[in-house]
Amino acid sequence: MNSPLDESIGFHMGIAYRKLSQVLQQRMRDYHITPEQWSVLYRIWEKDGQIQKEIGERSGKDKPTTTRIITALEEKGFIRKVSGKNDRRSFFIFITEAGRDVITLTEPIERQVLEEVTEGITAEESRLLLRLLRQITMQADLMIEREKKE
Secondary structure (H helix, E strand, C coil): CCCHHHHCHHHHHHHHHHHHHHHHHHHHHHHCCCHHHHHHHHHHHHCCCEEHHHHHHHHCCCHHHHHHHHHHHHHCCCEEEEECCCCCCCEEEEECHHHHHHHHHHHHHHHHHHHHHCCCCCHHHHHHHHHHHHHHHHHHHHHHHHHHHC
């Protein structure tokens, strides 16, 4: 007997995300970084010297989650925060040499995991999936903004 949940896109997206995170967690364990921390560190590595708000937006994380991850990355020595000149509450975040090393060593792991989990999916199907996920994300963002105004 099929449940409506068995046909739910959101339910299956959640399962896929958790399982993919679990595999990444296992493979990155020796580098002392979680998949959630890795994605934030990667965004910092892509564009050094961002403020926390920008990092959160580029990582798809809310403010409390971004704060928690940045604190953890700083404690691990992967990033450093520099106070803003005009606003002491504002910090610019920079990747450290240790952070760069972690990205260099783990990026191939992330790429390999994605290759393995998409085995049997054509390049065209992969592009379609990415386009559809982006479309779902954009629609959800619009809904969130609309509900904030109500």
